[in-house]
Amino acid sequence: MKDQAAIRFQGARVVYPNGAVGLARVDLDIQPGEFVVVVGSSGAGKSTLLRSVNGLTPLTAGSITVGGQPVPKKEGAELRRLRAGVGMIFQDFRITRRLSVMTNVLVGRVAHVPGWRAMLNLWPAGDREIAFRALERVGIADKAWVRAGDLSGGQQQRVGIARALAQEPAIILADEPVASLDPVTTHQIMRDLVRINQELGITTVVNLHFLDLARRYGQRIIGLKDGELVYDGSADSVTQEDFKNIYGRDPDAGDMLDESAAS
Amino acid sequence: MSHLRDESEEHDTAAPRPLRPARNWALILGAAAAVILMTWWSARGIGFSLVELACNLPGGRRLLVESWPPDWGFFPRLLAPLLETLQIAVIGTVIGGLLAIPIAVLAARNLTPGVLVWFVDRNFMNVLRTLPDLFWAMLFAAAVGFGPIAGALALTVFTVAVISKLWSESLEAIDMAVPEAVRAAGGSWLAMLQFGAIPQALPHYVSYTLYAFELNVRASMILGLVGAGGIGMVLETQRSTFEYPRVTLIVLSVLVLVLIIEQISESIRRRLT
Numbered sequence: 274m275k276d277q278a279a280i281r282f283q284g285a286r287v288v289y290p291n292g293a294v295g296l297a298r299v300d301l302d303i304q305p306g307e308f309v310v311v312v313g314s315s316g317a318g319k320s321t322l323l324r325s326v327n328g329l330t331p332l333t334a335g336s337i338t339v340g341g342q343p344v345p346k347k348e349g350a351e352l353r354r355l356r357a358g359v360g361m362i363f364q365d366f367r368i369t370r371r372l373s374v375m376t377n378v379l380v381g382r383v384a385h386v387p388g389w390r391a392m393l394n395l396w397p398a399g400d401r402e403i404a405f406r407a408l409e410r411v412g413i414a415d416k417a418w419v420r421a422g423d424l425s426g427g428q429q430q431r432v433g434i435a436r437a438l439a440q441e442p443a444i445i446l447a448d449e450p451v452a453s454l455d456p457v458t459t460h461q462i463m464r465d466l467v468r469i470n471q472e473l474g475i476t477t478v479v480n481l482h483f484l485d486l487a488r489r490y491g492q493r494i495i496g497l498k499d500g501e502l503v504y505d506g507s508a509d510s511v512t513q514e515d516f517k518n519i520y521g522r523d524p525d526a527g528d529m530l531d532e533s534a535a536s
Numbered sequence: 537m538s539h540l541r542d543e544s545e546e547h548d549t550a551a552p553r554p555l556r557p558a559r560n561w562a563l564i565l566g567a568a569a570a571v572i573l574m575t576w577w578s579a580r581g582i583g584f585s586l587v588e589l590a591c592n593l594p595g596g597r598r599l600l601v602e603s604w605p606p607d608w609g610f611f612p613r614l615l616a617p618l619l620e621t622l623q624i625a626v627i628g629t630v631i632g633g634l635l636a637i638p639i640a641v642l643a644a645r646n647l648t649p650g651v652l653v654w655f656v657d658r659n660f661m662n663v664l665r666t667l668p669d670l671f672w673a674m675l676f677a678a679a680v681g682f683g684p685i686a687g688a689l690a691l692t693v694f695t696v697a698v699i700s701k702l703w704s705e706s707l708e709a710i711d712m713a714v715p716e717a718v719r720a721a722g723g724s725w726l727a728m729l730q731f732g733a734i735p736q737a738l739p740h741y742v743s744y745t746l747y748a749f750e751l752n753v754r755a756s757m758i759l760g761l762v763g764a765g766g767i768g769m770v771l772e773t774q775r776s777t778f779e780y781p782r783v784t785l786i787v788l789s790v791l792v793l794v795l796i797i798e799q800i801s802e803s804i805r806r807r808l809t
Contacts, residue, residue, distance in 0.1 A: 327720055357722030367717035371735045380731045384722025391727055433717075499562055 278302040279476040282333030294485025295321030297500035309492030318500040319480040323446045357384030360437025364449040378404040382441030407438035407515045428456035447479040483530040607781035625752035627688040632695025639700040664697040673764040684765030703738035706740035719783035739808040748802035
């Protein structure tokens with residue numbers, strides 16, 4: 274297991290039905306426990322990269338393996354089993370606002386309990402415990418029985434993170450997790466993600482728009498441009514020139530969270 | 537003052553304003569003529585004439601005079617049938633409302649598990665909706681005999697038809713982002729429905745079910761005419777024996793019952809968010 278990549282892209286290619294190329298041809302290994310930040314301008318294929326890992330977007334060609342297992346190309350029990358071990362966090366939170374925080378987090382357990390138990394809301398005590406621990410880890414256990422829609426944006430994203438944690442995943446995919454949050458909350462959420470990565474050793478791949486965030490929180494930075502991998506290196510050694518290469522232009526204040534927030 | 541002048545100067549340099557387009561008089565007059573012609577043709581066809589209507593007004597007035605005042609003494613004998621009407625409506629709404637859930641889900645394009653299921657279900661819904669509630673009442677009266685059971689069954693079908701159509705459209709309008717998140721967590725189709733899709737459209741479901749209940753209370757009056765139980769059966773017997781004061785009382789009672797139910801369901805609907 275030691276030498277097995279957490280996620281391995283081999284010639285991964287995604288072409289959408291409208292002809293747009295999501296991923297041109299990506300070869301990439303992500304090691305267990307890594308904290309990887311993916312940057313690139315919008316349309317560069319960041320979301321496609323993440324969504325192909327759990328099969329939300331199927332590959333047109335090539336392959337992806339997760340923990341050595343190939344990602345199935347079709348919906349079904351096999352793909353559900355793979356998804357059970359991969360948590361996902363979204364820019365727009367994607368929690369059910371009308372349901373309680375607890376129910377939203379228990380959604381992270383649906384693939385681990387018999388269908389009839391989820392259906393009747395008869396969750397095993399062990400799964401409720403996992404859900405509560407996930408809420409404690411993001412610091413909103415006191416909100417467990419509140420309606421999710423009544424929380425603030427930052428708290429709603431924490432529900433999203435807790436739901437992913439409740440899956441007890443080997444991998445967390447975060448698709449622009451802070452893009453709809455204010456600067457202060459942004460840093461809190463980013464710190465949460467880093468802390469979870471360090472404490473639990475969950476392999477984490479985060480799409481980010483802001484370059485300063487990428488440099489500050491990432492261990493390894495991957496640059497995408499027009500669906501192609503154009504940068505792959507440590508966050509410490511990434512230069513202004515590299516960013517220019519990834520974005521096809523000089524980065525400006527709009528690409529920095531703290532500077533665009535200040536102006 | 538100076539900025540006023542600036543404005544007028546701007547007008548001079550602005551692009552010419554578009555002219556108001558000419559009205560299409562041929563279309564307007566043609567449409568008006570078509571409506572008048574159709575009305576005239578229909579009135580002739582059914583022998584509708586304002587003159588005759590005016591001449592027959594005294595007859596209508598005689599009926600109204602005969603119907604007033606309502607026969608209040610008849611009221612105690614209305615209580616049981618009114619209650620039966622309510623019970624028919626409750627059974628029809630509850631069973632129909634439950635059956636409508638899977639039928640609506642399978643007919644929603646974004647949730648259905650397959651095109652074939654969707655197609656069959658859609659057409660099934662269309663058939664239910666095309667046939668009137670009176671038809672179902674007669675059908676079930678013939679099948680299970682005259683009485684409230686036939687009425688309840690007819691209203692069950694009617695409720696399914698109403699709710700499944702309206703609610704499947706609400707389901708098609710939901711945000712599919714959350715259902716996708718449930719799938720991303722490894723959730724099955726049922727989990728996706730339960731935790732991602734249905735909660736979004738739940739207020740609509742409650743609202744449509746209340747609406748169906750109102751329709752059912754009203755409809756159970758008509759259903760009585762074909763022997764499907766409830767207050768409608770009393771109405772039919774009193775009308776056929778020309779007991780007009782009693783007919784007035786029946787109509788008033790149903791009116792009050794419907795108004796009360798509408799008020800209650802309206803206040804519930806207001807609280808839905």
